[in-house]
Amino acid sequence: MEAPHTPVLVNQVLEVLNPQMGDDYLDATAGYGGHAAAVLERIGDKSDVILVDRDSHATRHLSERFGDRAQIMHTNYVDAANRLLEAGTFVELVLLDLGVSSPQIDNQERGFSFKADAPLDMRMDQSQRKTAADVVNRTSQLELERIIRDFGEEPKARAVARAIVSARPITTTAKLAAIVRQAAVRTGDIDPATRTFQAIRIEVNSELEQLREALPVLAKLLVSGGRIAVISFHSLEDRIVKQFFEYESRDCVCPPKQPICTCGHVASLQKITNGAVTADSSEIAINPRARSAKLRAAEKINKNKRRT
Numbered sequence: 001m002e003a004p005h006t007p008v009l010v011n012q013v014l015e016v017l018n019p020q021m022g023d024d025y026l027d028a029t030a031g032y033g034g035h036a037a038a039v040l041e042r043i044g045d046k047s048d049v050i051l052v053d054r055d056s057h058a059t060r061h062l063s064e065r066f067g068d069r070a071q072i073m074h075t076n077y078v079d080a081a082n083r084l085l086e087a088g089t090f091v092e093l094v095l096l097d098l099g100v101s102s103p104q105i106d107n108q109e110r111g112f113s114f115k116a117d118a119p120l121d122m123r124m125d126q127s128q129r130k131t132a133a134d135v136v137n138r139t140s141q142l143e144l145e146r147i148i149r150d151f152g153e154e155p156k157a158r159a160v161a162r163a164i165v166s167a168r169p170i171t172t173t174a175k176l177a178a179i180v181r182q183a184a185v186r187t188g189d190i191d192p193a194t195r196t197f198q199a200i201r202i203e204v205n206s207e208l209e210q211l212r213e214a215l216p217v218l219a220k221l222l223v224s225g226g227r228i229a230v231i232s233f234h235s236l237e238d239r240i241v242k243q244f245f246e247y248e249s250r251d252c253v254c255p256p257k258q259p260i261c262t263c264g265h266v267a268s269l270q271k272i273t274n275g276a277v278t279a280d281s282s283e284i285a286i287n288p289r290a291r292s293a294k295l296r297a298a299e300k301i302n303k304n305k306r307r308t
Contacts, residue, residue, distance in 0.1 A: 007034030008290040009231055012277050013095065015039060016297035017227050024048040026084070026221065028077035028214070031058050037096055040069070048091070050305030052080040054125040076125065078210045081217040090224045094218050098211065099233035100124070100201065112201060114177035114193050120170065122201045132200050133171055142164045151208070151236065153197030159183040160196055173197075198234065202293035208236060215244045219268060227272065231295050236275060238294045240277050245298045269298040279286050 012036055019025070019042035027036045030051035040049060049070040049180035051062050059074040066072070073080050075097065100112055107137045111132055124130035139147070141161050149157035155294040163183040170176050177193040184192035202208060216229055247253060248269040252261040276294035 006287045006289075007031070007038075007097070008283070008293040009279055009285060010035060010038050010222065010293050012279075012295050013231070014042065014230055016229050016272050016277070017093050017095065019093055020041045022047055024050075024090075025095075026050045026091045027095045027097075028052045028218065029097045030062055030079060031229075032061050034159060035097060036062075036066070036070070038064075039093065039095070043093075045069070050078055050080075050084070050091070056126060066089055075096075075160060076210060078214045079215070080219060081214050089221065090223045090226075091221055092223055094222060094226070094228040096211075096214075096218070096228075096230040098207070098231060098237050108238040111173050114173045114191070117172050117174035118291070120173060120176060122204045123279040123286050124205045127136070130204055132204050135166050135200050135203050136164060136170050138178060143238055146197045147203045148196050150199075152195035152197075153178075153235070154195040154199065155182055155185045157256075167290065174229075202236075208240065211237060211240050212244075215241070218250065219300070220299075222300040224300055226300045227297060228269075228300075229297040231293055231294060231296075233292045241296050242276075245269060245296060249298065268301055272297040272299055 013041050017039065019039050022043070024047050027039070027050070030036050030053050030181060031212045033051065036051055043049075049066070050073065051066065051070045052073040052075065053059050053062065053075040054074070056074060058168060059072050062070070062072050079206070089105060110123075111118045120131060120136055123130070133146070135144075135188040144164060147176050148154045148160050154160055157305045160180055160183045163179050164170065164176070167175075167179045167292045170179065176192070177197070180193040181191070182195045187273070196237050230241045231240055249271050251267045252263060253259050253265045256262045258275065267271035273296050276296055278295070279290035281294055
């Protein structure tokens with residue numbers, strides 16, 4: 001079964017993960033299996049494969065596509081990582097492909113996009129209770145301003161929050177977008193509602209909190225010499241990944257001017273990528289979603305490396 005969307009940076013993911021025959025693989029945001037299919041071609045049939053997604057539509061597709069070849073987990077990647085660690089599961093390869101998938105955006109009823117009028121939903125996991133409508137209509141103006149400023153990086157966050165509160169109740173994407181456009185800042189060709197929609201989606205799905213919580217656990221799931229790769233789609237995610245990899249690649253995290261190390265921190269990862277890997281123009285021409293994708297990767301430190 002073919003994936004209903006095109007995964008980004010597939011060749012780059014294969015390069016940094018460098019899958020070998022027999023490697024065990026955890027795809028913590030497997031989506032519709034595009035990256036997983038490419039990795040499985042390299043690792044063969046005897047490897048353990050764990051595919052995780054919080055979207056039931058995606059996990060159903062994964063089950064149909066991979067059958068008994070993979071263990072499918074319908075949950076968020078924080079819960080999956082903790083459960084696997086408690087079970088004593090360790091793998092050579094971990095992948096996180098963050099953000100919203102094309103099928104989620106294209107399904108108008110999910111409410112991720114303002115290109116068509118739809119209910120304010122934005123839940124990646126439709127079994128959770130909190131929706132975008134709850135955030136828009138029940139959050140205080142001050143907290144709404146913080147969400148839009150911090151998660152959407154909207155310069156006019158205060159004005160946007162005030163406009164939203166004044167127009168409540170708001171139940172559809174079209175109405176929310178129209179209200180935001182009147183108060184937000186226009187930047188080039190980007191729709192002024194884009195930043196606010198991103199902010200509300202991040203809040204609904206606790207995306208940044210989950211990323212911060214999951215990265216240390218996912219790193220613990222790696223065997224010595226194992227590799228983790230993360231694809232992000234906006235600066236907030238990329239900053240968290242960059243800072244985590246930098247922190248875990250240092251033997252001392254004391255202040256620079258402190259003469260003696262007292263932190264006791266020992267590096268656990270070695271960065272594979274120097275800076276973020278991005279898509280080239282040919283991939284962007286085929287898959288415009290790749291334009292904002294950034295890939296970073298690191299390897300679990302081991303004196304006797306698993307591979308060269």
